[in-house]
Amino acid sequence: MIIIVFKKSDLPLAEYLQILTQCGVIQIKPKRGYVLWQISDIVGVYNIVNIINGYMRTPKIEALNRTIEWINDYIDQNKNSKLPSTKSILSNIHKIEKKSLDNSPIDSNPWLTGFTDSDGNFSINITKRSNKNLMRVQLYYRLEIRQTYHRLNNDEVSFFAIMSKIGTFLGSNVLSRSRIVGGKQYFSFIVTATNKNSLEKTRYYFNKFPLLSSKYLDYLSWCQVIELQLANPITTSYLDSALQIRKDFNATRTTYNWDHLKNSYLTHNL
Numbered sequence: 001m002i003i004i005v006f007k008k009s010d011l012p013l014a015e016y017l018q019i020l021t022q023c024g025v026i027q028i029k030p031k032r033g034y035v036l037w038q039i040s041d042i043v044g045v046y047n048i049v050n051i052i053n054g055y056m057r058t059p060k061i062e063a064l065n066r067t068i069e070w071i072n073d074y075i076d077q078n079k080n081s082k083l084p085s086t087k088s089i090l091s092n093i094h095k096i097e098k099k100s101l102d103n104s105p106i107d108s109n110p111w112l113t114g115f116t117d118s119d120g121n122f123s124i125n126i127t128k129r130s131n132k133n134l135m136r137v138q139l140y141y142r143l144e145i146r147q148t149y150h151r152l153n154n155d156e157v158s159f160f161a162i163m164s165k166i167g168t169f170l171g172s173n174v175l176s177r178s179r180i181v182g183g184k185q186y187f188s189f190i191v192t193a194t195n196k197n198s199l200e201k202t203r204y205y206f207n208k209f210p211l212l213s214s215k216y217l218d219y220l221s222w223c224q225v226i227e228l229q230l231a232n233p234i235t236t237s238y239l240d241s242a243l244q245i246r247k248d249f250n251a252t253r254t255t256y257n258w259d260h261l262k263n264s265y266l267t268h269n270l
Contacts, residue, residue: 001038001039001040001045002024002038002039002040002044002045002048003036003037003038003039004036004037005034005035005036006034006035006036006037006213007033007034007035007214008028008029008030008033008034008035009214009253009256010035010213010214011026011028011035012256012258012261013212013213013214013258013261014026014035014036014037016212016258016261016264017037017266018037020266020267021044021047021048021051022047023039023044023047023048024037024038024039024040024041024044025037025038026038042071042074042089042093043089043092043093045067045071046071046092046093046096049064049067049068049071049096050096052064053068053096053097053098053099054099054100054102055102055109055111056099056101056102057101057102057103057111057162057165058149058159058162059148059149059151059157059158059159060149061101062149062151062157065098068096068098071093071095071096072095072096075090075093075094075095078090105169106165106166106169106205107169107204107205107208109209110209110265112166112205112209113205113206113209113210113211113212114212115143116143116206116211116215117211117212117213117215119143119144119145120141120142120143120144120215121141121142121215121218121250122139122140122141122142122215122218122219122221122222122250123138123139123140123141123142123222123250124137124138124139124221124222124225124242124245124246124249125137125138125139125140126138126239126242126243126246134235134236135235135236135239136235137225137229137235137238137239137242138194139194139199139222139225139226139229140192140193140194141170141192141193141198141199141202141222142190142191142192142193143163143166143190143191143192144177144188144189144190144191145159145163145188145189146159146186146187146188146189147159147160147176147187147188147189148187159189160174160189163189163191166191167191169201169205170191170193170198170201170202171193171195171197171198171201172191172192172193172194172198173191174189174190174191175189175190175191175192176188176189176190177189177190199226203223203226206219209265210260210264210265212260212261212264212266214253214256216260217253217255217256217257218249218250218253221245221246221248221249222249224245225238225241225242225245228241228242
């Protein structure tokens, strides 16, 4: 079974992916604030596995390979079955070859877009400068993930290699963070784009491979503030505009437009 969780405002994206792949069902959990895309049938799981096989960049490839092994074993164990339902499944699936980690350049495909739709964010920070009665507008792109992947045999594999590769691409360092939630300590790696060059690299990538979730709208707003900064060297000349943009941004967003899905690269490549 494959379960993908979306925040409730991203319901149109979940429905788009379900319709595009013809896999699984959408479950809305209104009281919990999220939406599930659940693929539980063998053929649906098989189709999703074939889509992502060869594009994995993280230690989670272990889970993908386990699924491939299960599908291949299912084919072997049921090849002589006379059950109509089993024969129907077997007519729609074939053995899958395990593909290795994708070590291609980060900007060669939209993998980082999917990663960001899940675990990244764009920030517009407006604060008062220390010891001055002036305001500062700072822009960030931030990506955070737990430090290790826990496999079934209790071994831990680090996410540092892929986070380091992303950091190198953006020209940023990988930072380590620890926090305590509910009495339990969690460790994560963070890559942040903050300077001019890393912000330009961030825009280059996401203009090439646009986001699919509502973060795409936040990205557009974030870019608006960058353009204001480039056109106005004095913060006070664009501060009011930046404040207005931030009112409908990230957690405070109330307006949504999903036109970007109509011409998504996924529509033409799946």
